[in-house]
Amino acid sequence: MTAPRDTRAQDALRAAQLYYLQDLTMDAIAHEMRVSRSSVSRLLAHARDTGLVSISVHSPQDARGGLERLLMQRFGIAAHVVPTPGRISEVERLERTALSAARILTERVDSSMTIGIAWGSTLSAVGRHLPLKATHDSRIVQMNGAANVRTSGIPYAGEILSRFGAAWSASVHQFPVPALFDDPLTKQAMWRERSVRAVLRLQELVDVFVFGLGSPRADVPSHVYSGDYFDAADLEAIPRQGIVGDCATVFYRADGSADGIELNERSSGPSLEQVRGIPSRFCIVSSLSKLDSLRGALAAGLITELVVEESLARRLIEVTARTGA
Numbered sequence: 001m002t003a004p005r006d007t008r009a010q011d012a013l014r015a016a017q018l019y020y021l022q023d024l025t026m027d028a029i030a031h032e033m034r035v036s037r038s039s040v041s042r043l044l045a046h047a048r049d050t051g052l053v054s055i056s057v058h059s060p061q062d063a064r065g066g067l068e069r070l071l072m073q074r075f076g077i078a079a080h081v082v083p084t085p086g087r088i089s090e091v092e093r094l095e096r097t098a099l100s101a102a103r104i105l106t107e108r109v110d111s112s113m114t115i116g117i118a119w120g121s122t123l124s125a126v127g128r129h130l131p132l133k134a135t136h137d138s139r140i141v142q143m144n145g146a147a148n149v150r151t152s153g154i155p156y157a158g159e160i161l162s163r164f165g166a167a168w169s170a171s172v173h174q175f176p177v178p179a180l181f182d183d184p185l186t187k188q189a190m191w192r193e194r195s196v197r198a199v200l201r202l203q204e205l206v207d208v209f210v211f212g213l214g215s216p217r218a219d220v221p222s223h224v225y226s227g228d229y230f231d232a233a234d235l236e237a238i239p240r241q242g243i244v245g246d247c248a249t250v251f252y253r254a255d256g257s258a259d260g261i262e263l264n265e266r267s268s269g270p271s272l273e274q275v276r277g278i279p280s281r282f283c284i285v286s287s288l289s290k291l292d293s294l295r296g297a298l299a300a301g302l303i304t305e306l307v308v309e310e311s312l313a314r315r316l317i318e319v320t321a322r323t324g325a
Contacts, residue, residue: 008046015040016047051132054107067313071306074320075298078305080104081313082286090219090287093309097286098125101307105210105282108305109168111135113207116143117164118248118269119157120223122212122284127163138170141202143209144248144269145177150228152176164210175199177268179229179249184265203270208280214246215293224249234263245293247275247302254292256299276301288312291319 015033018024019040026044030037047053071079082100084093105126109115117123117140140161146153158174165172177196181187190196214222216238224230224246230238237243241261242253248269252258258272275281281302285294286309294316297303308316 008043009050009052011035012043012047012050013052015043016053019044020053049131051134054131054133055103067310067317070317071308071313074317075303075306077298077303079313080305080307082307082309084310086311090289093311094122094125094286097284097307097309098122099129101282101284102126102129103131104307106131106133106167108208108280108282109133109135109138112137114139114141114202114205115164115168115170116141116203116206116209116211116270116278117161118143118209118211119146119153119160120212120214122286123210124160124223126210126284127160127167130163130167132167134169136169138168139173139202140165140168140170141173141199141206142175143203143206143211144250144267145175145179147176147178148180148229153179156223173199173202175268179224179268180234180263181266181268187266187268204274206278208282209275209278210282210284211247212284213290213293213297214249215287215290216243216245217289217292219287219289222246237262244296245290247272247297247300250275252296252300254296254299256296256301258300272300272302280304283307285309285312288315291315295319 011033015029018029018032019026026037026040029040033040048055067081068079071077080100082097084096115138119142142157142161146157154174154176161172161174164170177190191200214224216225243251243261244254245252249267250258250269250272251261251263252272258264281304283297283303283305284307288311291312294312
């Protein structure tokens with residue numbers, strides 16, 4: 001006897017074939033399948049959500065929006081601007097941006113890839129919207145530790161990585177070390193451990209690095225700034241050293257420089273030089289309050305492909321045109 005779940009998948013596939021391949025209307029499909037029109041709508045949604053149907057919106061050079069073209073010309077990156085209305089909360093901006101990023105990113109992922117993930121609020125939102133895509137011999141690797149004095153970080157970071165792994169049928173490799181060590185010498189000793197080195201070697205093989213940007217001034221607080229990762233001395237050092245943001249808990253200034261930032265000597269994340277060596281660097285940003293962080297990341301050459309919310313994209317172009325940098 002066929003299980004109800006199997007029946008639903010078969011019905012969703014049939015509805016998708018009739019709608020997308022045979023151009024039947026929903027009313028015609030409802031009549032043929034002897035169900036209601038609303039049932040057809042739900043079946044088509046199920047087909048999209050489970051990966052039976054993959055919808056792509058292609059943006060050839062001559063069809064790209066003005067903002068995307070300007071971002072490409074100014075920064076030499078592939079850009080996707082997420083349209084949003086003027087009056088909308090920062091949380092909803094993040095959700096809309098994360099949804100678009102999840103769909104675009106899934107098109108980039110393929111079998112036999114190693115995908116690096118930097119945990120955080122943005123990646124948590126992206127993980128909630130990932131469509132299913134079956135791959136084989138693919139790996140998800142955590143790029144920076146998440147432990148602090150209050151938590152191992154495993155439940156938080158592990159949930160994010162698990163969503164990516166489940167969506168893409170990929171194995172998951174966690175990195176159970178502190179986000180920031182108390183002493184650089186402790187980090188150096190830990191990096192000599194074979195179990196840690198095994199993860200570090202996987203990080204060196206990453207084909208696609210997926211990350212958001214942390215910011216000490218974000219309206220939707222970056223997890224590293226709101227989750228007890230810094231002591232009083234660290235919090236004092238952030239503005240004093242000119243830090244405007246971080247990528248996988250590696251910190252940088254507005255001009256993209258990171259030299260002399262003491263926090264980075266204790267960070268478990270990949271150096272900015274290592275990040276620049278990764279072939280595809282997929283960044284997602286949504287808040288106007290992350291403008292300085294985004295400018296710093298672009299100056300540092302950390303991004304090859306950017307999914308950015310519309311108001312932030314506009315402000316970035318305006319500021320760039322005014323300052324020339």
